[in-house]
Amino acid sequence: MTYGYTGKILHVNLTKGELEIEEPDEQFYRTYMGGSAMGMHYVLKETPAGVDPFSPDNVLALCTGILTGTPISGQSRLTSVAKSPLTDCIGDAQGGGYFPAEMKFSGFDAVIIKGRSPKPVYLWMHHGEAELRDAGHLWGLKTGDAEDKLKEELDDKRIEVLQIGPAGENLVRFSALISMSNRANGRTGMGAVMGSKNLKAVVVRGKMKPVIANPEKFKEMQKLAKVNMEPTGMDGFGKYGTPGVCSPQHRAGGLPTYNFNSGNFDKHEEIDGHKLYNEHLRGHEKDDQNRFGRDTCFSCTVKCKRVSEVVEGPFKTDAKYGGPEYETLATFGSYCGISDMDAIIHANALCNMYGMDTISCGATIAWAMECWEEGKLTLEDTGGIELNYGNAEAMVKITEMIAHREGFGEILAEGSKKASEIIGRGTEEYLITSKGQEAPAHMPQVKRSLSVIYAANPFGADHESSEHDPGYKAYPERMKEIGLTNPQEKLALNKEMMRFAMITQHLSSAVDSISVCAFVFGASFQLYTPEQLVQAINAVMGWNVDMEEILEVGERRLNMLRAFNSREGVGRESDTLPKKMFKRPLKGGRSDGYFINEEEWEAALEDYYRLCDWDVDTGHPSLKKMESLGLGWVVADNNELSKVIN
């Protein structure tokens, strides 16, 4: 009897058209728990060093976790890992919805994909079986249309589809994997990897529900969701969703504006969650947004997803493509100096129908806008489009052009860093990338621990890889659960803040491996505390894990990601921040004049390396650390790695 997991991993070789099922033992699941750590086990074992991200040899792992599919909030998450075409480092992206749970019900915990199919195919996994099917008729379709066709063809409305859109087919380097036509494994270009394999979609259906070891204890955990809802404020979070933080971010001076040159957006109320809820969510005319304008993931009581529509005008948008999150409102909104909500909702929908990451897409356009404002781009470059800040029509048009790699979109489809290398003319001065990935909408100038996390995170700038500075002081009881009892003053970038960054990074890393939602399980505002995550795991699995073991799973996964980069020859030199964060003080609002002192930041980075037991000169994990995490095999199996890790 296995609890939680199905015990089956599907291996797919697209070149040969072969499928194999592996049945790992329980120790395997306890070591990795699923998600990113489980995927990295296969990526490190099966991907050759130095692989081209678009090569058939780049292994793409799609993994659920031990809790996925059990009826508790925040568990329906799937993690994708592969070498990233955006960063040329390891790539990693999480997504939710109903697909992850349904994949578990289909009888598989994970799919490990390698090779390249000679023609477009989709993978059909159902009731413990799997097969590859022709997808020639789906190639080129928007996500919503492809999903409709698959439901018709398989004669089942309850299938779930994880797919690439035309952008993934066109190898746009920040293409996403999309499910339900509105949920994304957005970051690091996992959609382009799938596109390079001629794999249009993974389609799942099943009834094989995971077995729970301790149903009584599990019931208690389910009930806790109700108990925790009001005191954590998650009821309000569910109502207004992540967009509810737009105005608070502005007030704190941390709403990235004009391509990260300011944390102050005068028109913040125009892109805030209240405006979205009151005027744009489906059902707002009848004041019935709760019923028509909010959506959720399998068995999640938080219900934070937006369903928005634009019923008329140039930005008319179908509600099936969901609604913008905070990140999207910022990247297409304040980053670009745009306050036209209809345009942002439309750009969000374009990203979901073509399959692109809204963060990298919006931020790449914002970078191009700054280049335009600074006179580095001309009408000749853009094909006649004026790219001034605030130009909503241009933003929407460019989004569409990127998806099709049409005109100037061909260059921007490479992501802003590679685009700056193509264009030159000093345009790299305006980048907001770390490892080539565009920064999300939380400002390291304002939340200083993020300055080190954005730089050192193995898959580039990321806001979900650690807790943010204010959480340390605001949630002392929860922080204590993970050994953090010494909160620091605002803007501190000292050793204790590096401890905070690293330990909460280990917890976030565990969350991405267990593959649960970062809004439901965590050490600050989330619905469940870290200890309650431990209890949920033990209730489902019948194990006796403790917090230390969970944090170690997170540390293991972080070092696997890091070791992948080390094998690619990527180390400390890539752990950098965009130049402008050091050189250009922010303008206006609460954070006026804020910048990051480079000397102080270098010292903090070295403190962080020492805490992680990574070499201060090279940034590579030490052999001792790798061995202590049971990862000696990673070094032993890789010649390139054993040369740099010792």
Add this chain to the structure above:
Amino acid sequence: MGPLVDFLPNSDRGKAVLNLTNNSTIADMLDKLKIKQKVVVAVNGDEEKGLDHVLSDGDEVLVFTLVSGG
């Protein structure tokens, strides 16, 4: 700010003027507003004030929940 706007009486774009008794603390203000969840409070732009901080006439108080994602 954010979802907490729903707790404000007669709110205009998330802003309202409250009448509190003398020597009211931040905790008293949150009680009056029936805000029970974990919040961060800034008084006149200073986020370092605890729940027992005594408010003065004319203070601008910002109340918000933290969300570190999106």
